[in-house]
Amino acid sequence: MYIPNSNLIKDKSEIISFMKQFSFATIITSKNNLPIATHLPFIISNVDDNITLTSHFAKENNQWQDIENNQVLVIFSEPHAYISTKNYDKELNVPTWNYISIHIYGNAKIITKTDDVLKVLEKTIDNYEPSFMDKYVNFPIDYKLKMINGIVAFEILITDIQAKKKLSQNRSETEKKKIIESLSKSEKTNEKLIADYMKM
Numbered sequence: 001m002y003i004p005n006s007n008l009i010k011d012k013s014e015i016i017s018f019m020k021q022f023s024f025a026t027i028i029t030s031k032n033n034l035p036i037a038t039h040l041p042f043i044i045s046n047v048d049d050n051i052t053l054t055s056h057f058a059k060e061n062n063q064w065q066d067i068e069n070n071q072v073l074v075i076f077s078e079p080h081a082y083i084s085t086k087n088y089d090k091e092l093n094v095p096t097w098n099y100i101s102i103h104i105y106g107n108a109k110i111i112t113k114t115d116d117v118l119k120v121l122e123k124t125i126d127n128y129e130p131s132f133m134d135k136y137v138n139f140p141i142d143y144k145l146k147m148i149n150g151i152v153a154f155e156i157l158i159t160d161i162q163a164k165k166k167l168s169q170n171r172s173e174t175e176k177k178k179i180i181e182s183l184s185k186s187e188k189t190n191e192k193l194i195a196d197y198m199k200m
Helices: 012-021 062-066 114-128 130-136 141-148 173-184 189-199
Strands: 024-031 034-041 043-047 050-058 072-076 080-083 096-111 151-166
Touching (some): 024 062, 034 050, 096 189, 141 151
Antiparallel strands (some): 024 034, 024 072, 072 096
16 A cells, blocks of 8 residues: 555554454455455454454355465555545645555464354454343354354454555645534534544
8 A cells, every 4th residue: 555654654552443443344365366355344452462353254255265375455444535625725726535544464364163263253242242242142052053154264463564544644734624624514424533533
């Protein structure tokens, strides 16, 4: 990903926080020179300064068969917003787009042990709907085993992070203020979120 120095995110805690907030990401692999993508929820873990991503495919999605053969790319890419020239001081300008995007490269490993696959589901539930865990723990084990028979769990050990936030860093303080005010008044969630990130 092309990242000018002014747009580079270096803070690992900021990167992890963003991925956790926008954890529904796109995993991309290649087979016979053809890119293949699937949209999945990811669990982000940071243990001993090693970041790992965990998720699962539907078993019928054949992409899982190729994830251990080559490096994979996972893209976290929300929010984003169109930036109108009405926010600029000079008329001779063109519109642009503000956004935050993180590209993760890594090596994937399929999780095969039944107990470990069950833990992936439990972590997913605990991350997205903790209150459901009270019901889930009482589900019959036969039902749980049937469910995991239809998925392929995996984890990715990260080898490279490319993190970018394009938030009008090249504009004047007056222009930034106008952009923030304009986006804050929007009814679109993405635009409001970009305004919030610009305030940080």
